Amino acid sequence: MKNTIKYLTPVILVIALTGIISGTNQDVRQPISFNHKLHTEEVGLACVDCHSNVEKHSRALIPNIETCGDCHDDAEDENREKAKVGSYVSRNEKIPWIQIHVVPDHAYFSHRRHVTLAKIECQTCHGEVSEMERPFIIPFVELEMSWCINCHEKSKVVNDCNSCHR
Amino acid sequence: MARWGMVIDLNKCTGCAECVTACKVENNVAVVGKDESEMGRTMLWMDILTHYEGEYPNTKVRYLPRPCLQCDNPPCTKVCPVRATYLDPEGIVAQIFPQCIGCRYCMAACPYTVKSFNWYEPHWPQEMAAALNPDVSARPAGVVEKCTFCVHRLQKAKEQADSENRELQDNEYIPACAEDCPTQAISFGDLDSPHSEVSELIRSPRIFTLLEELGTEPKVYYLSEIE
Numbered sequence: 548m549k550n551t552i553k554y555l556t557p558v559i560l561v562i563a564l565t566g567i568i569s570g571t572n573q574d575v576r577q578p579i580s581f582n583h584k585l586h587t588e589e590v591g592l593a594c595v596d597c598h599s600n601v602e603k604h605s606r607a608l609i610p611n612i613e614t615c616g617d618c619h620d621d622a623e624d625e626n627r628e629k630a631k632v633g634s635y636v637s638r639n640e641k642i643p644w645i646q647i648h649v650v651p652d653h654a655y656f657s658h659r660r661h662v663t664l665a666k667i668e669c670q671t672c673h674g675e676v677s678e679m680e681r682p683f684i685i686p687f688v689e690l691e692m693s694w695c696i697n698c699h700e701k702s703k704v705v706n707d708c709n710s711c712h713r
Numbered sequence: 714m715a716r717w718g719m720v721i722d723l724n725k726c727t728g729c730a731e732c733v734t735a736c737k738v739e740n741n742v743a744v745v746g747k748d749e750s751e752m753g754r755t756m757l758w759m760d761i762l763t764h765y766e767g768e769y770p771n772t773k774v775r776y777l778p779r780p781c782l783q784c785d786n787p788p789c790t791k792v793c794p795v796r797a798t799y800l801d802p803e804g805i806v807a808q809i810f811p812q813c814i815g816c817r818y819c820m821a822a823c824p825y826t827v828k829s830f831n832w833y834e835p836h837w838p839q840e841m842a843a844a845l846n847p848d849v850s851a852r853p854a855g856v857v858e859k860c861t862f863c864v865h866r867l868q869k870a871k872e873q874a875d876s877e878n879r880e881l882q883d884n885e886y887i888p889a890c891a892e893d894c895p896t897q898a899i900s901f902g903d904l905d906s907p908h909s910e911v912s913e914l915i916r917s918p919r920i921f922t923l924l925e926e927l928g929t930e931p932k933v934y935y936l937s938e939i940e
Contacts, residue, residue: 651811659876660872664875712810
């Protein structure tokens, strides 16, 4: 028995470590080190000011370059990250953000349904974004069906497969 | 709660296959080549069945558009071992693609042969890829698919009605085939609503369903041709 534990322990450790490393998705590099905290606390923006589709459409949308251009246009800014944004704006080029919170295409998820109609806070699924000084590289929660179902059961809302899958 | 149904007037149907095209585009139904078609692997959620009568030159062709008949007593759901297909509360025979294990029991059980199996990974020519409907998933290889009465349209219509704090109205939810039919041969609506077009049409003496004797109780009805 002691021998089994002795040989199994390193194996289990390696498996666990692999899980942790792959789980943190270290390979994701966002194009700009976007600071949500600065934009919400210091600039005073609300989530919907930039993610303008949240309340009216199914997709929240990552803001387009025109939205960034409302405040940023200096490609020579002393702040390296601001200069990067300014550079994209001056070229009118889309910032190649990597989408982190992804719902599979066979599931119908609507932000309007959840935010406007069900009055669910953004933080419920995305975490305390206003405290984040770096952009997302991993999702706040793994968007698996059990996450959806648990909340639907607690909230006593429709749980029929056909109401979400398509 | 609504009970969705369809009435197809064979007297109005010209066999133009606009419903077939509309369905294929709306639901991202895969296109297979000639060789695959000859092996019986054609993917169609809406098909036009043709029936030839008489001998040349005195022939007559009859057309019968055939989507999933959305049976109230569906044989397909009873054989599914993983509940990937089931009768939903509004009478739509749901097909939950990510749940399907591809055993194809449901295909064997369906007396109307409305189901298709995905033999291949979804692939469209580059020109068509940009035209895919983002509201409907592309089914992977190895799963069974069929007409869903365009249930994604119901999901969106319900949300729109809820956001305006009102009930779903007549004709707010209508599948692509019914919407696109140039002769309005296809009517769609709530069979339980006493004033809906479909509930009035199913009282017609011309009404019939396919293979009635099987007791599958389809919710797609037909109005026979007037001779």
